[in-house]
Amino acid sequence: MKKVTSIKTKVALAAVVFMCILTATIAGIGYKLYRDSVTESYETYTDTVLEYAYQASVKYSFGDMIAAREMPEQYEKFRSELNTVKDSSKIEYLYAVYFDDIEDMHSLHYAINAKTKAELSSGKPLSEIYTYMGKPCEEGAFHDDTLKILWGAVKNGSRENGTLDGYSDGYGHMLNGYRVIFDSNDKPVGLICVEIDVSRINVELNRYLRTVILIASSFVAVVILAYLFNTQRFLTGPIERIAESSDSFVRKMQANTEPEELVFDEVRIRSNGELRVLADNVKSLADSVASYMTNLKAATAEKERISTELELATRIQESMLPHIFPPYPDRHEFDIYAMMEPAREVGGDFYDFFLIDNDHLCLVMADVSGKGIPAALFMMISKIILQSCAMLGQSVSDILTKTNEALCSNNQVEMFVTVWLGILEISTGRLTCANAGHEYPVLKQKGGEFALYKDKHSFAVGGMEGIRYKEYTLQLEPGDKLFLYTDGVPEATDDKQQMFTTERMIAALNKEPDAKPEVLLENVRKAVSGFVKDAEQFDDLTMLCIEYTNHYTIKGDVSDE
Numbered sequence: 001m002k003k004v005t006s007i008k009t010k011v012a013l014a015a016v017v018f019m020c021i022l023t024a025t026i027a028g029i030g031y032k033l034y035r036d037s038v039t040e041s042y043e044t045y046t047d048t049v050l051e052y053a054y055q056a057s058v059k060y061s062f063g064d065m066i067a068a069r070e071m072p073e074q075y076e077k078f079r080s081e082l083n084t085v086k087d088s089s090k091i092e093y094l095y096a097v098y099f100d101d102i103e104d105m106h107s108l109h110y111a112i113n114a115k116t117k118a119e120l121s122s123g124k125p126l127s128e129i130y131t132y133m134g135k136p137c138e139e140g141a142f143h144d145d146t147l148k149i150l151w152g153a154v155k156n157g158s159r160e161n162g163t164l165d166g167y168s169d170g171y172g173h174m175l176n177g178y179r180v181i182f183d184s185n186d187k188p189v190g191l192i193c194v195e196i197d198v199s200r201i202n203v204e205l206n207r208y209l210r211t212v213i214l215i216a217s218s219f220v221a222v223v224i225l226a227y228l229f230n231t232q233r234f235l236t237g238p239i240e241r242i243a244e245s246s247d248s249f250v251r252k253m254q255a256n257t258e259p260e261e262l263v264f265d266e267v268r269i270r271s272n273g274e275l276r277v278l279a280d281n282v283k284s285l286a287d288s289v290a291s292y293m294t295n296l297k298a299a300t301a302e303k304e305r306i307s308t309e310l311e312l313a314t315r316i317q318e319s320m321l322p323h324i325f326p327p328y329p330d331r332h333e334f335d336i337y338a339m340m341e342p343a344r345e346v347g348g349d350f351y352d353f354f355l356i357d358n359d360h361l362c363l364v365m366a367d368v369s370g371k372g373i374p375a376a377l378f379m380m381i382s383k384i385i386l387q388s389c390a391m392l393g394q395s396v397s398d399i400l401t402k403t404n405e406a407l408c409s410n411n412q413v414e415m416f417v418t419v420w421l422g423i424l425e426i427s428t429g430r431l432t433c434a435n436a437g438h439e440y441p442v443l444k445q446k447g448g449e450f451a452l453y454k455d456k457h458s459f460a461v462g463g464m465e466g467i468r469y470k471e472y473t474l475q476l477e478p479g480d481k482l483f484l485y486t487d488g489v490p491e492a493t494d495d496k497q498q499m500f501t502t503e504r505m506i507a508a509l510n511k512e513p514d515a516k517p518e519v520l521l522e523n524v525r526k527a528v529s530g531f532v533k534d535a536e537q538f539d540d541l542t543m544l545c546i547e548y549t550n551h552y553t554i555k556g557d558v559s560d561e
Contacts, residue, residue, distance in 0.1 A: 019224055023216045034208050039175075042196055046177035047161045049089045050194045053114075054179050056081045057096070057192055063183035066098045066111050066190045071133045075112070079130070082114035092174065092197045096181065097137065097150070098190030105144075105151045108137040111190055146176065150191055153180050157188040165198070173198040320380060321350060325518070333426050334361065337517035338544035339525070341537070348375025349486045349540035350383050354390075361424040362390045365438065365484035365544055368417045369460075375415070382407065382417045382461070396421055396434045400461060400469040404436075407462030416463035420484055422474075429476035429548055434469045436461045439487055442506060446479030450509040452502065476548040483509060483520065488539035492528045495535040500528055517545035 057063065060078035065071065086094040095113035099105070113131040120129060142150070149164050162178050177194040252261070325337055338351045348368035356362050364386055368375040385406045389399040400421060407417070420441060422433040433441075437460035443453040458469045476482070485505070492500040508527035509520055521543050528541065 016224055019220045019227075023220050026216075030212060038208075042175055043163050043177070046091075046163060046175060046194050046196060049085065049091055049094070050161055050177045050179055050192065052085050053082060053094060053192050053194065054181070056085065057181050061184060062096065062112075062192075063181045063187075063189050065133065066096070066181060067183040067185075067187070069134060075133070079112055079114065082112065083116070083120075086114040087116045090196075091194055093193070093195040095131065096190055096192045098181075099151060099154060100136075102155065105147050108142065108147065108150075110135045110137060150178060150193075153178065154188045154191060157182075320383060322353060327353070328355070331426075333550055334424070334546055334548050335517055336544070336546040337521055339521055339542070341525075341541040343488070343537045343540050344372050346373060346376035347371075347540040347542075348379050349488065349542035350379050351484070351542055351544045352383055352387060353544070353546075354387060356390055356393065356423065359426050361426055362387075363422045363424065363482075363484070363544065363546065364419065365486065365542070366417050366419045367438065367486040367488075367540070367542070369415050371539075374413065378413070378415045378417065382419075386419070386421070390421075390423070396423055396432050396471045397469045400434055400436055400458070401467070404461045404467050404469075405465070408465045411462055416460040418460045422482075424476070424546075424548070429478075429480075431474040431476055431482070432471055433474060434458065434471040436469060437463075439485055439490070440502075442483040442485075442509060443474070444481040444483070444509070444513055446477060449513050450481070450483060450506050452506070478548060478550045481513075481517070481520070481545060481547045484544045485524075486540060486542040488541045489524065489528060489543060491539060492532050492541065493535060493538055494532045500531050504531065517547055520545050 056078060060074045060081070062078055065075055065078075082094055093113070096111040097108050098111050100107040100109050110131040111133050115129055120126075122129070146164060149162070153162055158180050160179075164176050164178070165173075174195040175198055177196075178191045180188045181190045181192055183189050321340060322338065327336065336353055338353070340347060340349055340351060342349070348371055350364070350366050350368075352362070352364040352366075354362055364383075366379070366382060366386075368379045368382065370378075382403070385403045386399065389402045389406075394402065400419065403419075417436075418438040419436040420433070420438040421436070422431050424431045433455065435441075435455045436458050438457075440452045440454050442450050444450040453474075455472055456470050459467045474482075490500055490502040490505050504527060505524060508524045511523050511527075512519060515523070524543060525541070
């Protein structure tokens with residue numbers, strides 16, 4: 001028998017690939033968390049500096065100066081205090097602005113600015129260094145998106161600190177903190193602003209990234225070497241010795257050696273695990289060693305696979321549902337938002353949405369019978385089977401039928417799941433749906449209000465074998481919205497055991513029927529919370545809303561399907 005050495009190569013490659021993927025994942029997550037932390041710290045720092053500057057504006061009644069467009073004696077005292085704030089802070093700009101005509105977004109004028117000692121020591125006249133009341137802002141100093149936010153803050157009289165990430169041709173990419181200034185009559189008259197150069201944040205992030213790459217590279221090298229050493233010592237080495245002994249034994253058999261002379265060379269195994277069992281069985285069952293090793297490897301691989309999947313299922317269950325919005329930033333044909341609030345630590349409800357291909361979006365809303373961990377496990381199974389069937393490109397009816405067959409095949413716990421399933425053809429707005437015992441969907445056509453769409457119901461999935469599911473078609477036009485939910489919404493109860501009802505749910509949707517899906521779901525959630533108040537949540541609260549915004553022509557093979 002030819003000596004097999006490829007297992008070393010396979011193990012080495014598997015170790016390298018696994019560690020690289022693991023390290024890249026950890027580094028990516030760490031980078032994101034660090035980036036969020038750095039950005040948050042700079043925003044907090046901006047708020048702190050802004051608060052000092054704002055308190056100084058109140059102290060010197062700067063709002064009255066802006067309202068009167070005057071620069072009294074207090075004006076320069078106020079500037080001096082702003083200079084002190086800027087000199088002791090790590091910021092790029094500290095200034096105040098106002099809209100000369102509050103109805104004109106582009107009428108922004110400077111009211112005052114601050115400079116550090118270093119800037120004042122440049123030798124230039126103060127008239128060139130300082131900006132005085134009434135100077136129009138330079139063209140391109142503020143992007144229109146930034147102007148709109150600042151303008152809206154003044155018009156609405158906002159009293160909270162605001163932060164925006166803005167860009168202008170004149171000053172580049174800045175983190176801008178702002179707060180509205182009021183005069184003595186409590187009228188909003190302008191804003192005081194603090195700006196930090198975003199490149200400063202990027203410098204910290206790049207430094208962190210270089211450090212992570214260096215540490216990760218060293219860590220990967222050490223772990224891989226240690227892994228390969230131990231693999232050789234406890235896995236590949238013993239296997240090679242067993243193979244050599246087996247090969248020797250087979251050659252003896254092929255040479256027609258007498259039975260009493262067929263001695264199997266015992267292999268010394270340091271551990272008491274599977275390899276020791278393998279060596280002992282190979283010694284006692286030498287005449288069937290090839291078959292035995294094949295069965296052992298197959299059984300071991302299957303056992304490890306099941307164990308790994310169960311362990312992964314426990315961790316994945318918490319992050320099973322889509323939770324990043326918008327989920328498809330490059331797709332503008334639809335706007336989708338969903339949420340779930342479980343009644344217990346884990347829930348049996350689930351929603352899902354995913355692109356089957358470039359022109360088909362699958363939507364799922366489901367509710368598993370029961371609650372707690374059994375329902376959550378059944379939920380995970382149902383969700384995976386549904387998505388797997390959907391990705392095969394089958395019809396809605398076939399997807400539910402195949403899912404029902406899969407769940408009924410070994411449903412010893414006698415659980416079932418109600419499902420509303422739809423596949424949206426994005427390019428035409430054609431929505432093919434089926435309802436397996438789930439709540440009625442709620443539909444809003446453009447210019448109208450939300451109303452129940454009483455579709456055809458079939459039997460719940462997993463409840464009975466041999467069910468064929470009926471499907472129907474909705475034609476969505478740009479501006480139409482579809483709202484899906486589980487019974488936890490209309491059946492939410494207060495402390496008097498009164499239900500929220502479908503009517504209250506639709507009323508909450510029609511409070512702002514033209515709002516974005518995220519706002520619509522928040523309106524329903526607030527309405528439910530306001531109704532149940534302090535009563536214990538009885539069932540999972542799950543909702544999904546999609547707005548079809550426009551038709552889209554798919555390019556390539558997908559459009560020919």
